Amino acid sequence: MSGSSSNDARQASSWGGVGRWIAVGSELPCAVIALLLAGQIIGQAIGGPSGAMWGALLGSLIGFVFGVYSVYITIGYFDTLDSQTKQPRKYLPPMDEILEDVKFDLDSPDPESSEDE
Secondary structure (H helix, E strand, O other): OHHHHHHHHHHHHHOOOHHHHHHHHHHHHHHHHHHHHHHHHHHHHHHHHHHHHHHHHHHHHHHHHHHHHHHHHHHHHHHHHHHHHHOOOOOOOOHHHHHOOOOOOOOOOOHHHHHHO
């Protein structure tokens, strides 16, 4: 039983980052296609059919550069999020609590243990 629960936990944790990678994987093609279409429309308005071809080519190249840069920035952002969440929070008690004088009553009997006997 314990083996199956650890496998379930491992699968749940491995599928947790799928959305991030889908977002990262879709950034580059979306940027290329969007700027290809924009370049084609602008190029056709400026230079006719040959301008549409050159505009689409230039738009796709700019879209590729923009997409690669945005993937780089997004992965860096996700890395900083992971590093921040994996670091345990450190607890530092207030100075009053650190300097507090603690007294232990070791000689007094425990009332709960005397009831059980």
